[in-house]
Amino acid sequence: MTVTPAAAVAAPVTELTRLLGELTAPGEPFSGERLAALDEREAFPADACRALDDFGLPRYYVPAEHGGALDDFGVVTRLLRAVSRVDLTVAAAHGKTYLGAVATWIAGDPRRAARLGRRIREGAVVSCALTERHHGSDLLAGEVAAERVDGDGGWRLTGEKWLINNITRADLVTVLARTSPEGGPRGFSLFLVDKERLAPGALSPLPKVPTYGIRGADISGLAFHDAMLPDDALIGAPGQGLEIILKALHVTRTGCMGMSLGAGDHALELAARFTAEAADRGTPLARVPHVRRELGEAVAGLLLAEAAGVVAARSVHALTGEMSVVSAVAKAFVPAQVDDLVARLLHTLGPYGLTDADPHGHFAKLERDHRIIGIFDGSSLVNRNALIDQFPRLARAYRKGRRDEAGLAEATDVHAPLRPFRPEALSLLSGTGASVVAALPSAVDRVRDLAASGGASGGLATLAEGVRRATDGLHERMATVRYSPRAVPGHAFGLAEQYELCFAAAAAIHLWLSRPDRVDETWLRACLVKALTDLGEPVEAAERDAFDVLTDVLLSAPGTVPSLLDPLEGAAR
Template identity: 75%
Template sequence: MTTASPHTTAPDKELTRLLHELSAPGLAFSDQVLAALDEQEAFPADAIRELDAFGLPRYYVPAEHGGALDDFGTIVRLLRAVSRVDLTVAAAHGKTYLGAVSTWIAGEPGQAARLARHIREGAVVSCALTERHHGSDLLAGEVTAQPVAEGNGGWRLTGEKWLINNVTRADQVTVLARTDPAGGPRGFSLFLVDKSRLAPGALNHLPKVPTYGIRGADISGIVFRDAVLPADALIGEPGQGVEIILKALHVTRTGCVGMSLGAGDRALELAARFMTQASSQGRRPAELPCVRREMGEAVAALLLAESLGMVAARSVHALTGEMSVVSAVAKAHVPAQVDGLIARLLQLLGPYGLLDADPHRRFAKLERDHRIIGIFDGSSFVNRNALIEQFPRLARSYRKGRWDEEGLAEATDPRAPLRPFRPQELRLISGTGASVVASLPAAVAQVHDLAGSSASHRLVDLAERLRGATDRLHEAMAAVRFSPRAVPGHAFELAERFELCFAAASALHLWLRGPAVTDEARLRGCLVKALTDLDEPVDEADREDLDALADALLSAPPGTVPSLLDSWEGTTR
């Protein structure tokens, strides 16, 4: 939520302007209309139509297939803009990217071109992985596809997929199905199912499932009954399904960050609006020191999450081979950080977060809607498990100080030209560990060199403490040993700490590569927040940095929230 600058015609700015216009009373994005739909558990079809009219689907299609997607950060910012207004709409619209990404990664050129055309024409694409009895355990899937002997080949698809976003509305569905009865990691394949090409009776939709949040979303199921698919429905080679989908999730998990950041923007904005209104005693809650401190911590939490989100989105291009780590960190940390932020603000608002001061129950709806972000596309548990599997490699790379300098420089400098995303460079485990974290000691040394000139002694001290905590963490990570399927509980705590170190390191790298005007106070706020969450000692002087962030929020123009992006506006290289 930054002001438009003459240098940018960024699509997310355009979209934000449009959404603002469409939030006038009675229009598709107004609080009243969206709250009423939520109450009726009705799909926000008008809002979705507006996003189609804006041309949002073209950003789901890579430039090489005729779309507008050449920077993954654009998707993150667009989803953030929509999520700032309504998460149900964002989840319903953004799902098409998740549905399509496997084809972008592994599809034949002709197949990708066809899908690209459909999406630009407004087709809805869904992605059906989970089943009623197997949750996140993809290798337990029972939906099967068998080769058809007669005719020109093809596949016969049978079984049920359940709890799938948009599966009833979808025109096309990417389906993971067992193609080897024995299963295993090479026992599944992916298919792009075009519903319009199926014989009558080959599929059945299951009723919408009532949900805690995003109540209007089409969360439903689909049953295939001997559905005959043409040979060209197969994505990639038979047996590659699990590999392709795991790589696709490295990308989409990173995209989910945009939804959480948008929800965080909204939470801060709503809270700030309330806190700056005079109460019945004539006093503004924002004048209370405890309120100011809490608001400051919430701003720091969002800036920290935003730092991680910016670096993660750029890493899709610049550190592609490390996305098994980066995406797991981003998807585990950002939704959890924003859930925490919303919960703390809700405490602060007290009953007003839920009741009369919020006539459309915006805050309560936001809290409900955001809960799902930490669950879909792989829960925090799944993502932390993926990190723990990579602890030995991460600890080793950190100890040896090994990282990809070129990729790191590109990932952490928003002004650097971004190389095209090359899906073939995605790897199921990172070959280099995590460059963002392995280079932290070097970044801290750089801050030392700036001491007294562009870095304050306070910043040097905070950076030094972050480095100490990160050193100790990696020693603990290196000591974790476990046999298969017996991940010790404390390893999950270490994974959470690793996420915090990654986020704080992201903020530090961004600052070091930033334009000279970049505000050091925001970086200090991020580091204080990270150290606090890492249970490192944080004293009163440190926490005063949070108050400065609160002031930035509370004095911001209505409808805006401090963002790291502010510092980068209009600074192109």
């Protein structure tokens, strides 16, 4: 997978953003009226998905070596962010093909990967069926079974998958099935089920499930009735199903983060427009002090989430062996941060008639739709549990300062060329911990040195020191956690949430240090104030003025949202 230069990376995002702007006109597939009407009827956004097909978005779900255009996982993240900025239902419905196909890319069979890549480029929709009605996220309890068939070979698939996105409309479905009656980590395998190759009566769709958010999405299930699968339907080797899917989730969570960030963009755009137009007893809301402060803190929360998301997407290439940590942290943190942002805006602006001023229910729909992103590809609870499992090695790595310097430099410099993605480097456990966090002390030293030489403010250095102290103490507490696998103590999940904040703050510092100019530290100050506040650490009252500056930036350019990325990539969002 050859990685393209930054300008080429930004180009498809710029083009898609321009196209979406045209398609939001009245009567077009992405217009507010049409999407609101579809949501009201719980109808699938077929025309909007077709427009994305015509643009060629499916090509970016397929790695370049398999005939597609995907050579930087940050690109597909930003493309899904652009769609989500307009409508999350469409992004979740269309982007499922990216999520559903990754297991085949991970497994490493070039012939099967090329065949799937060709089908996706031709318009095939792919889903991924992991969960079952009675087992939720407990994949080891899955009952859908695949048995070897004597004679001509192949497999017989039986059972029901449920609560799956796009499974009824999909042409192909990646299915996790029990291939050993005893189950266990090596008792499951993955199959790519091609519906066109099944005999009549081999499967039956289950009814669409009414959902709180993304109402128009195809959330349903399939029942397999002795469905006969050919040998080449097997993804990887028998018994590798759980390992492959867990590694695939390390990658697919980048797409989920993109959707969350797009929802955050949309929420801030709606709030900025409303604030510019509404008034409180004659005073424009944009001048009401507590409204300004809340808007600025919401922007800071999105920038902090963006820092984690940008570094996580680049880490797929640069810190591949650490993705078991990085993806779990970012997937738990980014959706939670955006949920908090939306709730903050609803609470702050609701009393001023936000709902009445929102004739198509855009904000209410956004709030409902985004709730489900936190569940995709592992809930926050699942991801935090996965992080807790690695507390001992994370604490050791931090204490020793163990990190991958070259990989960290690539992951945190948005201008640096990325190495090709190597699926074989994915690991269920990180051997080096988390370089982003382990390198925090040295990054804080750099900020302090810059402050001493006039290259940064003393206030920024103080905030960075605060993050380091909080991170030091956190790792000491993480090292004391002891538990059995089925009895994780409740306080450990609180520590996991704190780790996410420290990771995001560290990512923001690294990204700022990697900029060649470092002329603007406002966004970093705001990010660090936000992180320290959420960590419960003391912050000087004057430092919160950074939130007001972000509010000015938000309101100064209608239709845009502040970004920590450089002008090239920021404009391309």
